[in-house]
Structure formats: structure tokens, C-alpha cells
Amino acid sequence: MYLIKLGMDYCDQAQRAYIRGDLELALRLYEKAVECFRKAVTYTSDAATRSVLSEKIREIEDTIEKLRAILQGENRDLRPRAARSPRATLPEVSESGVIQKEKVSRGGARPGTREVESDGEFVGLVETFISRANVTWDDIADLSDVKRELMSIIFFSLAIPEKPVKVDVPRRILFFGPPGTGKTMIAMALSNMLSATFFNVPISGVLSKYVGDSxxxxxxxxxxxxxxxxxxxxxxxxxxxxxxRDSDFHQVPGLLQTLLTELDGFGSKNLDKLVLVIAATNKPWVLDEAILSRFDRKVYIPPPDKSARIELFKLHLERRGYELEGITYEELADLTEGYTGRDIANLCRKAILNMLQRANPNIEVVMRSVRNVEELRKAKYRVDRITREDFEKALEEVKPTVSKDDLRRYEEFLKKSILS
Ligand SMILES: Nc1ncnc2c1ncn2[C@@H]1O[C@H](COP(=O)(O)OP(=O)(O)OP(=O)(O)O)[C@@H](O)[C@H]1O
Ligand SMILES: [Mg+2]
Known part of the structure; x- marks a missing residue:
């Protein structure tokens, strides 16, 4: 029914407004959602639908009440956790906009209440962040200064000094730079080298799904x-x-404070255990000063220069068994000034596909004649050299994703962070 869908859309928008920190808008949208669901109740004669709708209305009203309480007692600044009341837990809204019932809690929180949480409640969720980091340093082209620095951090963290001296090794590192320059890869390679537990924290996902519990x-x-x-x-x-804190974005109440507290306590609690926090951002200039100052090292991960681009092309082509014809690696690097590592990876994928399609023009005929997947698995195709034309076609489609203005901004931030 149209009204139900509209109500769900309002819920969805309200949830997003809440995440952006626009609580007033979130409140207005939830009110509209309730209005829709109420009307829908009066129009439907089906008892089951009426009961589901009534339940939803109750849940949203509960949320509205909480939002009102927050807005009344709030100065929008982050208050210490203890001073926060009530908790800003909202009902979860699923992708389709359906408001879900209470979150399923592990670890023994009382069912049906959001106020009681045991320490273990989110362990299961956090465990899902653990992933296998199977990138090695050799998979990463160039960035030799960054690699060297990170290796030395690990070395001085773990090895034993010949005299009993105290060494302060950075444990909180911020990577900043344009998208697609290898920040995630480096964090993975570092973790892999240590055989460490790699927690890849999907921040946006956590925020959008768990809001007040974050x-x-x-x-x-x-x-x-x-x-x-x-x-x-x-x-x-x-x-x-x-x-x-003074930006247009408002955070989830208490979240930044919790992160700051954790980062503070972190150094002292971990003297004998190696836990590295690596944060990454494409927008270092929007970061709160308090957070920036918590990171002992801020490392700029720039787009590749010419020699790095040559290395990237060799990594994606030569190392994978492809050969070039009518174009050199040097020329490819000249043609791709301003491209990031990700842009070059995309360009290579496209050029390879162009070569494969050119070298195998009869695919459609073959596909029409095969009878099953097994037959297809036995079919062979040609692999040619990749030509200048294959790249020229690819270059028409894959453009650099980072502008010169963006780059200037990173460089300015770098200068500022060195001076401060
Ligand atoms: N130095 C590099 N060496 C090899 N491949 C690279 C390098 N930089 C980027 N790439 C390629 O780009 C892809 C994206 O890299 P990665 O995810 O590490 O970028 P990122 O800096 O974390 O980007 P974002 O800021 O968007 O998260 C990789 O999968 C890889 O194919
Ligand atoms: Mg990344």
C-alpha cells in the first residue's frame, strides 16, 4: 500500500538525518512516518496488517519521545557519557526502511530492553570485523618511504634495545591521501607481516546500523x-x-568522546602488547583537532609519481604474464599523470579486456554453440600482446579520479601538519 511505503521512506530518511546529526529533521520525518502509518491503519481491514502497523507506530513513537528528550536537554555538544540521558538508541531501520524490533543481543542482555547491556553484547559483532589480511609488501608498488617507516615502527616496538632505554614508538597512525592510493593495502600488509589480528572496522556501516550503540x-x-x-x-x-565539532555534521552523541578516551588509554595499557591503530581518511581537513592530535604519526599516501606508475603497470601486467606491443611502460606512465593506483588498476583491467575481445572476436558464435558449463570450461581463448590501441581505448573510459585542486589541498594539509 502506498501509505506504508511512504511511511517507510520517511523512516529511512529520518534514520539518515539522525546519522548526519540533524535531530530536528529526524524528528519531523519520524512524525510524518507515524502519520502515514496511522492513516494506513484506518484504511486497512486486514487484522494482521493493522497489528504490525500498530506495533511500528509504537516503536516510532518511542523513538520520537527519545529524540524530543535529547533535543530538549541538549546543547548539541558532546557530553560525557555519564551525563547523557536518555541513550540515543533508535530502532534499527532495515535497508528497505522496515523498522526492526529490538536488536538481538548476544552475551545475555535482557531481551526486550535496550538499557541493559552486558560487556559481551557486541563481541560477536566486533568479531565479524576481523578479516584476513593477505596483502604482502611486494603487492604494493613504490611508497618505499612509508614501507620503511612502518617497518621501523614494528621493529622498534618488538626488538630489544641493547641498553635499558625507554623508546616511544608511534602506535596510532593516521594515513591520509586521495582515494585509491593504497592506504587499505598498506594497513593489510603491515598486519600480514605481523600475523596480527586485523580488525577492518566498517565505520559507516556501524554508524548507519547501530547508531546509539556505536x-x-x-x-x-x-x-x-x-x-x-x-x-x-x-x-x-x-x-x-x-x-x-563545529562542522555541519553532528556526530552520534558520545562516539567521538569514546574514541578519544580509548585512544588515550590505549598507549599506556598496551606497553607489552602490540596493538596498532591505523586510521585512514580522504578528508583530513574535516577531522576534529582532538582526534588529529591523538595520532602520533600522520602519513601522507600520495598518488604515484612517474616511477611509481611504471611499477604499478608492471605489477598489474608484467607480473601477471602480459606483454606489451607498440607501447612501453615509460610511455604508459607518461600518459597517466594524475592517475591513482586504483585508476591504474582499472585502466589495466580495461586494456586487458580490450585485448581479449580483440583477440577473440568469435566469442558470441562459440557461446551459442556450447551446451553446458562443463563444455565452456574446456574451451580455450587467445591471449595476445596488449597494444597501444587497447590502452588508448581504455584511456577514453578511465579518467583520473583526483583533481589537481584536491591534490593541492592534501599538500597544504601535509605542510600544516608538519609545522604544527
Ligand atoms: N601502491 C599500490 N600498489 C599496488 N596497487 C595499488 C596501489 N595503490 C592502489 N592500488 C590499487 O588500488 C586499489 C585500491 O587500493 P586501496 O584500497 O588500498 O586504496 P585506499 O587508499 O585505501 O582507497 P580509499 O581511500 O578509497 O579507501 C587496490 O586494490 C590496488 O589494485
Ligand atoms: Mg581504503
Whole structure:
């Protein structure tokens, strides 16, 4: 029914407004959603639908009440956790906009209540962040300064000094730079080298799904990282949590504070256990000063220069068994000034596909004649050299994703962060 769909759309928009920190808008949208569902109740004669709708109305009204309470008592600044009341837990809204019932809690929180949480409640969720980091340093082209620095951090963290001296090794590292320059790859390679537990924290996902519970999730994350040391906690898109407090974005109440507290306590609690926190951002300039100052090292991961681009092309082509014809690696690097590692990976994929299609023009005929997948698996196709034309066609489609203006901004931030 149209009204139900409209109500769900309002819920969806309200949830997004809440995540952006626009609580007034979220409140208005939830009110509209309730209006739709109420009308829908009066129009439907089906008892089951009426009961589901009434339940939804109750849940949204509960949320509205909480939002009103927050807005009345709130100065929009982040208050200490203890001073926050009531908790800003909202009912979850699924992708389709359907409001779900209480979150399923692990670890023994009382069913039907959001107020009682046991420490273990989010362990199961945080465990799902653990992923296999199977990237090696050799998979990463260039960035030799960054690799060298990170290796030395690990070395001085773990090896024993010949005299009993105290060495302060950075444990909180911020990678900043344009998208697609290898930030995630480096974090993975580092973790892989240490055989560490790699926590790849999907910040936007956590925020959009768990809203008011996200501070608790962050605390659980750090606790688990200590337990499973050596660990690498990789927080991509850190700006989703840690934007400047005076920016247009408002954070989930308490989240930034929790992160700051965890990062503070972190150094002292981990002297004998190796837990590295690596955060990454494409927008370092929007980060809250308090967060920026918590990172002992800020590392710029730039787009590749000419020699790095040559290395990238060789990595994606030569190392995978392809050969060039009528074009050199040097020329390819000249043609791709301003391309990031990801742009070059995409360009190579496209050029390879162009070559394969050119070398195998009869695919459609073959496909029409095969009878099953087994037959297809036995079919052979030609692999030619990749030509200048294959690349020219690919270059028409794959353009650099980072502009010169963007690059200037990163360089300015770099200068500022060196000076500060
Ligand atoms: N230095 C590099 N060496 C090899 N491949 C690279 C390099 N940089 C980028 N790439 C390619 O680009 C892809 C994206 O890299 P990665 O995910 O590490 O980028 P990122 O900096 O984390 O991007 P984002 O900021 O969007 O998260 C990789 O899968 C790889 O194919
Ligand atoms: Mg990344």
C-alpha cells in the first residue's frame, strides 16, 4: 500500500538525518512516518496488517519521545557519557526502511530492553570485523618511504634495545591521501607481516546500523584488540566519526568522546602488547583537532609519481604474464599523470579486456554453440600482446579520479601538519 511505503521512506530518511546529526529533521520525518502509518491503519481491514502497523507506530513513537528528550536537554555538544540521558538508541531501520524490533543481543542482555547491556553484547559483532589480511609488501608498488617507516615502527616496538632505554614508538597512525592510493593495502600488509589480528572496522556501516550503540561497539573493539594482540585496528573513513565539532555534521552523541578516551588509554595499557591503530581518511581537513592530535604519526599516501606508475603497470601486467606491443611502460606512465593506483588498476583491467575481445572476436558464435558449463570450461581463448590501441581505448573510459585542486589541498594539509 502506498501509505506504508511512504511511511517507510520517511523512516529511512529520518534514520539518515539522525546519522548526519540533524535531530530536528529526524524528528519531523519520524512524525510524518507515524502519520502515514496511522492513516494506513484506518484504511486497512486486514487484522494482521493493522497489528504490525500498530506495533511500528509504537516503536516510532518511542523513538520520537527519545529524540524530543535529547533535543530538549541538549546543547548539541558532546557530553560525557555519564551525563547523557536518555541513550540515543533508535530502532534499527532495515535497508528497505522496515523498522526492526529490538536488536538481538548476544552475551545475555535482557531481551526486550535496550538499557541493559552486558560487556559481551557486541563481541560477536566486533568479531565479524576481523578479516584476513593477505596483502604482502611486494603487492604494493613504490611508497618505499612509508614501507620503511612502518617497518621501523614494528621493529622498534618488538626488538630489544641493547641498553635499558625507554623508546616511544608511534602506535596510532593516521594515513591520509586521495582515494585509491593504497592506504587499505598498506594497513593489510603491515598486519600480514605481523600475523596480527586485523580488525577492518566498517565505520559507516556501524554508524548507519547501530547508531546509539556505536560508542559501546568502539569500546568493545579496543578491548578485543588488546585480548587478541598483536592486532591492527584499521578504521577506514575515520572522518565519519571524528569530524570537527563545529562542522555541519553532528556526530552520534558520545562516539567521538569514546574514541578519544580509548585512544588515550590505549598507549599506556598496551606497553607489552602490540596493538596498532591505523586510521585512514580522504578528508583530513574535516577531522576534529582532538582526534588529529591523538595520532602520533600522520602519513601522507600520495598518488604515484612517474616511477611509481611504471611499477604499478608492471605489477598489474608484467607480473601477471602480459606483454606489451607498440607501447612501453615509460610511455604508459607518461600518459597517466594524475592517475591513482586504483585508476591504474582499472585502466589495466580495461586494456586487458580490450585485448581479449580483440583477440577473440568469435566469442558470441562459440557461446551459442556450447551446451553446458562443463563444455565452456574446456574451451580455450587467445591471449595476445596488449597494444597501444587497447590502452588508448581504455584511456577514453578511465579518467583520473583526483583533481589537481584536491591534490593541492592534501599538500597544504601535509605542510600544516608538519609545522604544527
Ligand atoms: N601502491 C599500490 N600498489 C599496488 N596497487 C595499488 C596501489 N595503490 C592502489 N592500488 C590499487 O588500488 C586499489 C585500491 O587500493 P586501496 O584500497 O588500498 O586504496 P585506499 O587508499 O585505501 O582507497 P580509499 O581511500 O578509497 O579507501 C587496490 O586494490 C590496488 O589494485
Ligand atoms: Mg581504503
Amino acid at each position: 560508542p559501546k561497539i568502539i569500546s568493545t573493539l579496543f578491548k578485543l584488540a588488546r585480548e587478541r594482540a598483536p592486532s591492527v585496528v584499521f578504521m577506514d573513513e575515520i572522518e565519519a566519526i571524528a569530524v570537527k
